[in-house]
Amino acid sequence: MTGAESGLVGIVLVSHSALVAEAVAELARGLAVGGPDAPVAPVAAAGGTADGGLGTSAERILTAAREVDRGAGVALLADLGSSVLTVKALLADDELPPGSRLVDAPFLEGAVAAVVAASAGVPLPAVESAAADAYAYRKA
Template sequence: MTIPGEQVGIVLVSHSDALARETAALVRQIAGPHVRVAPAGGTDDGGCGTSADKIAAAIEEVDQGIGVLMIPDLGSSVLTARLFERPPTVVVADVPFVEGAISAAVLAATGAPLPSVLDAADDARTYRKL
């Protein structure tokens, strides 16, 4: 059981700072402004790539002690995110970036536990658009 207000945190790990920030903004618009989501995109000098320091800071920002779900975009962002994976409290999700983030955040906002939030993100893989 979670204490009211506690949520699983979500970290969006992307090669692009803009993509991570805008996806986080979209997540907040759909899941609510109080959802615990943080972008970790781009390199420390503003380039394309991933930053371990940004990921660490994002985890710290969203972690309320009940779990953190990291959603990487592709390639090396997965490898960098996995450096911070500490099952069962901090996990990397192999899910579509935008759809997975929104699905995870909508459920996380309810106070659901990490395994349920991960399952919701994973379900996004099967969403059809047509």
């Protein structure tokens, strides 16, 4: 962790597919880069099952959340179904780092917005709002 990363909101991308989670994380990181010295919020992908299949793994989510936690909160974005339910269960059981939130946002657009906002150093509520605002993105 660089000094610039400390104190930034962490982002966890939870998908049924490890490839999808990693690809979205890579895209969001790439679009958040503001320059060679600009910090990028810590982002971790938590996709698929331990055996490489499609599905959701509570252990992968916990590991990813701990990896990105810098003390400013963790925003978790999930793709659908059991990934959402698994994050909700982890929150209900108080297993995630303090300040963790499930963000209601579209997975790809919300992830990009969340990483860009977090990289700008805004607090968790603003990261959550930026991601949720992605529902309003119109393509036509």
